[in-house]
Amino acid sequence: FMIFDRWGEKLFDTDVLFEPWDATYKGKAVQQGVYVWKLFFKDLNKKKHERIGHVTLIR
Numbered sequence: 001f002m003i004f005d006r007w008g009e010k011l012f013d014t015d016v017l018f019e020p021w022d023a024t025y026k027g028k029a030v031q032q033g034v035y036v037w038k039l040f041f042k043d044l045n046k047k048k049h050e051r052i053g054h055v056t057l058i059r
Contacts, residue, residue, distance in 0.1 A: 004036045
């Protein structure tokens with residue numbers, strides 16, 4: 001699971017299932033705005049999948 005800003009810079013990356021993003025980057029709170037998330041996973045048949053979406057951060 002990854003989070004990117006609108007310029008494509010990766011702000012967060014984890015392989016841990018229940019590790020949430022705390023809306024910070026390098027220890028500082030990010031600004032309100034739209035961020036892109038990308039998720040890679042394998043299904044029960046080991047087929048790889050990718051999902052991309054966006055989230056709007058409001059403080």
